Amino acid sequence: MRTTTGTALLTDRYELTMLQAALASGAAHRRAVFEVFARRLPGGRRYGVVAGTGRFLDALEDFRFEEQDIEFLCSSGIVDEPTGEFLAGYRFSGNVYGYREGEAFFPGSPIMVVEGTFAEAVLLETIALSILNHDCAIAAAASRMAQAAGDRPLIEMGSRRTHEYAAVAAARAAHLCGFASTSNLMAGHLYGVPTAGTAAHAFTLLHDSEEDAFRAQLDSLGLGTTLLVDTYDVAKAVRTAVELAGPDLGAVRIDSGDLAVVAVEVRRLLDELGASRTRIVVTSDLDEFAIAALAAAPVDAYGVGTALSTGSGHPTASLVYKLVAREDHTGRLQPVAKASVGKPSVGGRKWAYRRTAGGTATAEVVTREPMETPVETEDRPLLAELVRDGKVVGREPLAAARDRHRATLAELPLEACSLSPGDPAVPTIFK
């Protein structure tokens, strides 16, 4: 992709016009607090999953207006010269708090809080929302799929169905939520996500016979590889596969037909042929519902494509970035909230806690003051310090986020596992 090196132009124009007008009026320098939250969870899902925070911290460090960016903005009349000068020197110098990646969230959860001057905080709306809306949408879908799959491993393979860089972020979010591996090599390289993949139908079609293709694959990739058996006739392919590889064949992949039925037939045939340890991988438009429906089928692993990388029907997480408090003319921080029909917001800087009882979450508690010594000791604080005075302090390895996600899910009430639409798994209490 041809792009500038920084991320600062991944921004909506209105942030810069607001900046310009506020610089002129003097209000730009008021202290301000912006909050990222969702008014609802898409599709009646029971919980949201925080993902993308780590990518946001990376993007924030690269968020500076290069000379060519300023030149573009000024010469095309998007901003005036004083604003261009401000942008040239811009580095975010405020604080960011946020829910950790992998944590669950609910309607009204303040999953990110950005404090700074209005000028510096208003500019982060688009980059924060783009990253969080995308990654949280993928994470929510991935988490449901992982719950549906139980102990069977999931392979993320949706790169071909989504934007080339969204694919990389999707692989990261899926791994965070329990996917074992991804087809996406860039995600392997950038984020250390384990990669997987062996062959497509093209490989079989390339050779003069299926047998030639299987032999070539086994010779090069070893007996542990996965042979794709549905290019022509599945039963015939399975026989050929076991003839060539013997009982140590790693796996066969089925990518079409009624997977539940075909898996039973293939399992029976493999067992008959003595390949009882050979695993069955299924792929073909799987989503969390199809995965759940295959729970009783003799399937050993699922490959998920389109539904993962498009958020299984909900490609965005409905997160918004709203001004909730700002300094007034006397210098005091005042809560603010708009009154637009159907789009209310709750003013004021927030703190958030997961209330648990006997190890099970019972509520999301959102307060306007921090609980200094939580009265209820089982109220776990959810906002962590991510950026202090402009410096990123909250980075963590993806593995930590994976562990957190597992622990968070274990803590949610049983209803959280339900794939059917309904109320959030716990209520949000504003105090």
Next chain:
Amino acid sequence: MRTTTGTALLTDRYELTMLQAALASGAAHRRAVFEVFARRLPGGRRYGVVAGTGRFLDALEDFRFEEQDIEFLCSSGIVDEPTGEFLAGYRFSGNVYGYREGEAFFPGSPIMVVEGTFAEAVLLETIALSILNHDCAIAAAASRMAQAAGDRPLIEMGSRRTHEYAAVAAARAAHLCGFASTSNLMAGHLYGVPTAGTAAHAFTLLHDSEEDAFRAQLDSLGLGTTLLVDTYDVAKAVRTAVELAGPDLGAVRIDSGDLAVVAVEVRRLLDELGASRTRIVVTSDLDEFAIAALAAAPVDAYGVGTALSTGSGHPTASLVYKLVAREDHTGRLQPVAKASVGKPSVGGRKWAYRRTAGGTATAEVVTREPMETPVETEDRPLLAELVRDGKVVGREPLAAARDRHRATLAELPLEACSLSPGDPAVPTIFK
């Protein structure tokens, strides 16, 4: 984003494992033809729109495996050393033909044809599909929205709801299909898409009163600006706006409530106040259906967010990349096709023509041989040369694609404008 400079790792692992096995078996050097097509149009849409070809050509030029990529691939055991050596020297040296951007397509249309050795062509599956699936999905939604909007301008403002780089591509695809402008500054900078945007609710909330906010905006951005009037009370805001700006106020924006009703009230009020030239911009979860429903309302422009950048319910275009022909052991090019249940493909290199009668399209004609001198002179060839011997020869300005899209739509039968699900606007005839 932290990334390598090239695009070669935006690739699924199975392409490299197929390459390795085919290099070992010798089949890698067979000439091969891959084709990009859709088996169906998502959601019963009447036509697809080609978009992303230009971005694919950019990505192809950057598609090379850097030293650090090879190091990653070899050290993590994804490929063996001979394959790593092949990748180090890899540059695509084949030919690419494709439908031009802005052109309509239908089920089975061969919108891109990649010719080369198997080794060099198989590696392009993911990058081609990621770009085309995303951009075509956005383009299809954008085109329907533009048809629904008629002469009223559309502003693309969906960046905050999708991946940060997908947002840039979405803005480009939307402009290609008739959107007047985008909020996305990177799309303005990289692709010359006109940008738009003035203020969000945060700007009003920042100031001690709505009046202060409007005055600050008018002072800085001029009377032609668009004032957002639904932060508190719409009627009061409109009065304040006209009091401050006078009859030359550019526009007001409504972002909540029943837009059809509120627009009528706001129009009446503006007219009463003498601001009869002040325009009304509406935003708030618009899609093609909501836009069509507002046709009779006094609305002057639409801002579209989520629905645009997520493909209005269909975030991917269902395009696949299939091997359709390859050399056999005698050196002859043979058509190939898999027989998987429900996922058939038609073998053989294809040519495609739009058949028209009296200026109206009547069929998509897909042939296995080129029509040397088209018998029917109204059969317009659809495949253009994009890459010759590895060199990009088919670049064109975005404006040309915009013009083509307009002309193509004008040529489709009237049913193409229907927003309701149904059959493709013209049938695809395989000859």
